[in-house]
Amino acid sequence: MLQQEIRVRFAPSPTGPFHIGGARSALFNWLLAKKYNGKFVMRIEDTDLERSTKESEENINEALGWLGITWDEGPDVGGPYGPYRQTERLDTYSKYTEQLLTEGKAYYCYCSEDEIEAERQEQQDKGETPRYSGRCRHLTEKDKEQFIAEGRKPTVRFHVIENKQIVFKDMVRDTVSFDSNGVGDFVIVKSDGIPVYNYAVVVDDALMHITHVIRAEEHLSNTPRQVVLYEALGFTTPEFGHISLILAKDRSKMSKRHGATSVDQYRKLGYMPEAIVNYLALLGWSPVGEQEFFSLNELIEQFSMDRVAKSPAVFDIDKLNYISAQYIRKASPEVVAELALPHLKEAGYIGDEISIAQKTWLVEVVGELREYISHGAEIVNHIEIFFNDDIEFENEEAAEILRDVDVPQVMASFRDKLQALEVVDAPAVKALLKNITKELKLGGKKVFMPLRVVLTGKMHGPDLDKIISLIGRERTLARLTDTLVKI
Numbered sequence: 001m002l003q004q005e006i007r008v009r010f011a012p013s014p015t016g017p018f019h020i021g022g023a024r025s026a027l028f029n030w031l032l033a034k035k036y037n038g039k040f041v042m043r044i045e046d047t048d049l050e051r052s053t054k055e056s057e058e059n060i061n062e063a064l065g066w067l068g069i070t071w072d073e074g075p076d077v078g079g080p081y082g083p084y085r086q087t088e089r090l091d092t093y094s095k096y097t098e099q100l101l102t103e104g105k106a107y108y109c110y111c112s113e114d115e116i117e118a119e120r121q122e123q124q125d126k127g128e129t130p131r132y133s134g135r136c137r138h139l140t141e142k143d144k145e146q147f148i149a150e151g152r153k154p155t156v157r158f159h160v161i162e163n164k165q166i167v168f169k170d171m172v173r174d175t176v177s178f179d180s181n182g183v184g185d186f187v188i189v190k191s192d193g194i195p196v197y198n199y200a201v202v203v204d205d206a207l208m209h210i211t212h213v214i215r216a217e218e219h220l221s222n223t224p225r226q227v228v229l230y231e232a233l234g235f236t237t238p239e240f241g242h243i244s245l246i247l248a249k250d251r252s253k254m255s256k257r258h259g260a261t262s263v264d265q266y267r268k269l270g271y272m273p274e275a276i277v278n279y280l281a282l283l284g285w286s287p288v289g290e291q292e293f294f295s296l297n298e299l300i301e302q303f304s305m306d307r308v309a310k311s312p313a314v315f316d317i318d319k320l321n322y323i324s325a326q327y328i329r330k331a332s333p334e335v336v337a338e339l340a341l342p343h344l345k346e347a348g349y350i351g352d353e354i355s356i357a358q359k360t361w362l363v364e365v366v367g368e369l370r371e372y373i374s375h376g377a378e379i380v381n382h383i384e385i386f387f388n389d390d391i392e393f394e395n396e397e398a399a400e401i402l403r404d405v406d407v408p409q410v411m412a413s414f415r416d417k418l419q420a421l422e423v424v425d426a427p428a429v430k431a432l433l434k435n436i437t438k439e440l441k442l443g444g445k446k447v448f449m450p451l452r453v454v455l456t457g458k459m460h461g462p463d464l465d466k467i468i469s470l471i472g473r474e475r476t477l478a479r480l481t482d483t484l485v486k487i
Contacts, residue, residue: 006038007211010064010071011201013045014056017262018063020315021216021246021254024280028243029214030069031281031303041208042074044085045201047194063263067273068296073208081208086200093195096203096233097156097188105232106188108154109136110147131184132157156189158199158229166224171212171241171305178224186225198225206235214241214305241305244284247312254315270339270376272331275324283313293326321374328374333367339376340366347380349387365470368462385456385467389475391483393457401459402484406442407450413440414451415480424473429465454483 008029012022033040042064046052061076073079083089100106109132111119120130137159139147147154164180188199195203205213220242230237248254254261260269266276274295281299282292285308294302328336341362344350350358365386372382393399401407417432418424437447452464455476461467468476 004211006033006036007041007209008033008038008214009041009043009205009208009210011043011045011204012060013048013051014053014060015048015051016056017264018056018060019261020263020266020280022060023063023067023069023263023276024246024283025215025243026064026069027067027277027280028241028285028303028308029212031300032212032214032305033072034300035303038211039072040070041079041081041210042071042076042084043204043208044075045197047086047197047200049087049194059264063267066267067263067277086195086204089200089204090193090195092207093189093200093203094193097195100158100188100232101156103232104159106156106158107137108139108144109157109185109187110139110144110152110154111136112152129182131182132186134159134185137185153191155187155191157185158188158225158232160185160225160228166227168223168227168237168240170220171214171239172243172308172310173220176220176223180224180228183224183228188229198222199229202226202229202233202235205238206230206233210238212239212241214243217242217245241308243308244310244312246283246315249314249316251312251314266375268342270343270379271320271324272327272335272339272375275320275327278327279320279323283315284309292323325371325374329370331370333363333370336370336373336376337363337366340373340379341376343377343380344383349380349383361470368466368470382461385458385461386470389479389482391455391457391479391486393453394459398453398457398459401450401453404446404450406440406446409440410436410442410447410450411454411480411484415477418468418473418476421473424469424476426463426465426469429468433465455479457483 010022010026010029012018012026030040032038044057046057064070071077073081073084075082075084078084097106101108111132116132119133123130136154136157160180160183162181166178166180166183168176170176186198187196189195204210223240223242227237229235246254260266263276267273277296277299278294281294281303285303287294287302287307291298328339337359341350344362345352350362354362365383366379369379369382373379413436414432417435418429421428421432433447433451436442437444440447448464449459452461452467453459455464455467455471471479
């Protein structure tokens with residue numbers, strides 16, 4: 001790898017939300033380029049004119065930018081081998097199409113879709129692998145003129161040599177071989193003049209000097225068509241690496257029923273991009289040793305294609321949340337608050353506009369809740385204790401705690417001492433609680449647990465001194481009075 005400049009590319013089709021699997025492919029390419037000081041090229045494959053949209057392209061760019069994956073060449077930054085958008089390269093494809101036609105390596109096909117389908121069905125009925133029979137391979141000029149007179153618009157098919165083994169080396173799967181008889185002559189240019197994927201990608205990769213192609217396993221069946229095109233056009237074939245599919249926990253293909261599938265969904269849920277990158281790297285790649293958490297620089301240093309697995313990677317949301325939770329806990333309260341704010345607004349805890357004082361208070365609250373969440377959206381499951389003064393007991397066990405014989409004196413002592421405090425902050429409250437245990441000669445549980453239940457309705461949660469300092473003296477005393485009335 002070190003004898004030439006490594007040039008890799010990520011070439012998404014802007015036809016919908018940017019899938020998490022696409023992000024992993026981009027990441028693996030990016031890591032390989034960075035490891036060897038190579039170039040990472042962004043190319044937009046937008047020849048699906050009906051489905052490609054500018055919005056999807058922007059979504060891809062934003063998602064990769066959010067993940068920290070940048071490119072050296074692309075539609076927006078330029079480069080020596082542009083343009084980097086396929087619809088702007090049609091003249092280039094036409095040039096090579098003419099070359100293949102002139103050399104007899106490709107030909108015009110006038111078969112209609114109905115005729116192709118009928119042929120395919122007949123082959124299936126015979127138990128044969130469907131492939132084009134080559135009926136238009138040897139048309140006479142008279143035949144062509146007749147088809148043109150009928151108004152037929154031809155496609156261009158590549159002539160695949162029969163009885164040949166198409167062999168290539170794969171960085172993940174070692175030597176891979178296909179029988180050319182199972183490939184058949186395939187379309188390289190549609191009847192509207194637009195090149196198909198397998199053709200355009202070969203021309204683009206060759207002219208952009210791409211040395212390594214890392215992509216999903218689903219593209220493995222495309223590779224024999226691309227290999228024969230490289231050979232026919234006199235191009236150097238790049239090294240391929242087909243990484244495993246990402247499956248859901250039930251081993252089926254990931255879909256909406258399994259939860260979020262696009263990068264944008266995870267961003268909106270309030271995950272940290274560092275956590276997503278860390279988790280994606282571990283989907284199909286195994287580091288040396290037992291390390292689980294990696295910075296981008298550590299991933300670049302350790303990444304290698306020889307540790308990419310052939311077997312499918314399983315997307316385990318629990319493992320993602322475990323990794324994400326560690327990043328949340330290490331992040332600053334300010335960072336986590338930014339992740340949480342959209343969800344607090346959506347849940348109605350705060351309005352669209354908040355004051356500086358309210359923002360400061362929220363940052364402190366979120367700081368206390370970091371250890372309970374793995375991403376921003378989960379904040380709404382834990383923050384109610386700081387907003388809702390109408391306390392409901394989480395279960396009968398919690399309510400029973402307040403019926404203990406020592407509760408009245410604990411509450412009375414707490415009320416008196418809290419009212420007397422000059423400043424209600426966490427250190428002062430912590431000292432206050434400690435004084436109660438000493439004066440009443442009670443264990444900490446006899447003091448802390450009933451106070452926690454009377455103020456939050458729950459038996460577990462953030463430190464009590466932090467809760468009290470954040471909800472303040474007046475609200476704390478009001479909760480104390482109102483909750484005790486209920487029992």
